[in-house]
Amino acid sequence: MIxxxxxxxxxxxxxxxxxxxxxxxKNIPSRGKRIPQTLSRGWGDxxxxxxxxxxxxxxxxxxxKPLMVIFHLEDCPHSAAMKKAFxxxxxxxxxxxxxxxxxxLVYETTDKHLSPDGQYxxxxxxxxxxxxxxADITGRYSNRMYAYEPSDIKLLLSNMExxxxxxxxxx
Amino acid sequence: MIxxxxxxxxxxxxxxxxxxxxxxxKNIPSRGKRIPQTLSRGWGDxxxxxxxxxxxxxxxxxxxKPLMVIFHLEDCPHSAAMKKAFxxxxxxxxxxxxxxxxxxLVYETTDKHLSPDGQYxxxxxxxxxxxxxxADITGRYSNRMYAYEPSDIKLLLSNMExxxxxxxxxx
Numbered sequence: 001m002i003x004x005x006x007x008x009x010x011x012x013x014x015x016x017x018x019x020x021x022x023x024x025x026k027n028i029p030s031r032g033k034r035i036p037q038t039l040s041r042g043w044g045d046x047x048x049x050x051x052x053x054x055x056x057x058x059x060x061x062x063x064x065k066p067l068m069v070i071f072h073l074e075d076c077p078h079s080a081a082m083k084k085a086f087x088x089x090x091x092x093x094x095x096x097x098x099x100x101x102x103x104x105l106v107y108e109t110t111d112k113h114l115s116p117d118g119q120y121x122x123x124x125x126x127x128x129x130x131x132x133x134x135a136d137i138t139g140r141y142s143n144r145m146y147a148y149e150p151s152d153i154k155l156l157l158s159n160m161e162x163x164x165x166x167x168x169x170x171x
Numbered sequence: 172m173i174x175x176x177x178x179x180x181x182x183x184x185x186x187x188x189x190x191x192x193x194x195x196x197k198n199i200p201s202r203g204k205r206i207p208q209t210l211s212r213g214w215g216d217x218x219x220x221x222x223x224x225x226x227x228x229x230x231x232x233x234x235x236k237p238l239m240v241i242f243h244l245e246d247c248p249h250s251a252a253m254k255k256a257f258x259x260x261x262x263x264x265x266x267x268x269x270x271x272x273x274x275x276l277v278y279e280t281t282d283k284h285l286s287p288d289g290q291y292x293x294x295x296x297x298x299x300x301x302x303x304x305x306a307d308i309t310g311r312y313s314n315r316m317y318a319y320e321p322s323d324i325k326l327l328l329s330n331m332e333x334x335x336x337x338x339x340x341x342x
Binding site for chain 1: 204205207208209210211216217219220222223224225226229276277278279280281
């Protein structure tokens with residue numbers, strides 16, 4: 001954790017990311033009527049979201065579509081900004097709907113391949129239907145390669161196009 | 172750091188899929204406005220649902236509460252009947268809210284301990300915060316030991332009370 005903080009301080013042109021994932025208990029509001037949680041969590045109510053990574057991988061294989069995993073946190077302003085940009089960009093929503101399996105997580109999985117350069121949010125990782133994590137599809141920040149900011153939305157779109165070029169399955 | 176250690180402790184092996192659970196594509200309606208999916212899926216909108224098993228285990232440990240995992244399917248009439256009974260039983264909702272971490276899944280996890288006598292739905296498995304699956308807490312059907320029907324709601328309540336008697340942690 002300390003090393004994480006130091007590295008953020010040392011990098012001059014650092015992308016804005018949040019270092020940690022969800023803490024337990026934060027979701028629990030004081031007594032009173034709660035609003036049901038949605039699987040979209042605001043990243044696109046019209047998309048069909050997978051609930052878990054296992055489920056998402058299954059869909060990706062079965063439908064032969066790439067998977068897009070969005071790691072974020074409800075109380076991270078950088079996540080919130082990216083979420084807004086993502087939800088409002090019609091092309092992204094359309095392509096995500098038609099050509100991708102989508103999953104958003106506020107908690108890390110146990111699969112280390114999903115954090116090639118660390119666990120931070122927001123972070124977007126593509127996975128080929130052959131179940132290969134596309135570590136080659138990166139954003140524009142060398143210190144946080146899978147982070148995106150709202151101004152990177154066009155790059156994200158072109159990365160989605162890249163992810164649609166499926167790897168050949170050797171099987 | 173602590174979270175890092177915890178994630179190492181989580182036992183999840185290579186991802187595999189289960190043919191018995193949700194089939195892909197079923198969720199995709201024809202074009203038109205979709206209703207956002209909720210994490211509760213009708214099992215109690217006022218409960219705080221974990222999204223994934225990893226997340227649920229983390230909360231269970233952190234809050235020292237037992238975990239209740241409900242396996243079900245949207246298009247299974249037995250699941251639907253049990254869901255209705257579960258959602259409408261105030262005592263169950265109250266105890267689930269106050270004393271449990273809750274998770275409902277329409278897809279199997281990779282942890283075989285969660286299917287002691289097979290993968291079927293509806294199926295309710297309790298997990299102690301020590302991360303021990305409480306295979307000893309069963310319903311009344313010898314061939315499907317973790318299945319419950321609406322008429323078993325009282326038994327489910329007493330099983331919840333049993334799950335609240337935490338196993339001693341050896342650590």
